[in-house]
Amino acid sequence: MVAVRTLVSVACVGKSGSNGEMSADPVVLDIAEALQDDPNFAMSDEKANCAAQRIVDGLDGTTLDQMLANPDTDLAEVADDEMALVVIDGIFDCADIEELMVQSMMEDGTPEDQARCVAEGFGEDELRSLMAMASTEQEPDDEAGLEILFKMFALANECGLDLG
Helix, strand or coil: CCECHHHHHHHHCCCCCCCCCCCCCHHHHHHHHHHHHCCCCCCCHHHHHHHHHHHHHHCCHHHHHHHHHCCCCEHHHHCCHHHHHHHHHHHHHHCCHHHHHHHHHHHCCCCHHHHHHHHHCCCHHHHHHHHHHHHHCCCCCCHHHHHHHHHHHHHHHHCCCCCC
16 A cells, blocks of 8 residues: 555645646655555556545545654554545545456456456445455445445356455
8 A cells, every 4th residue: 555654744735636637746746656656556647646636635634643653654554444535535536446456356366357357246336335445454334335245255256256
């Protein structure tokens, strides 16, 4: 995931709107570079910059304090679930969610055809929920979350994916 070090200097930089243009903000550029370097995110320069700007726009003081206290750790280790969702939403607002899931599954060793089969079985909102649950390592706390997990298992079985 995105290293905290790339996000720390946000505290000293003003936020600006995300209008799809490439940012001159060094923090946004650092986050965009970190997103592109992460094998879980296959993003173009434009998409990575868009996601980075949305992440910066979503940061708050409490999260910045957490990041400043732990600059060498992974964001997932210091951010609360709300911050993780800011990062996830920033990425998903700018990238192809289905393609991100395929890439993520392939990084875990799933053959591309099986990964595509599973990803194509979900709608965009379901993919967001599934990947948010995975990223925050949360158990589903409602019926909708459980239904998405059951659907994941059904699709994995249907697509020939060995979950054993």
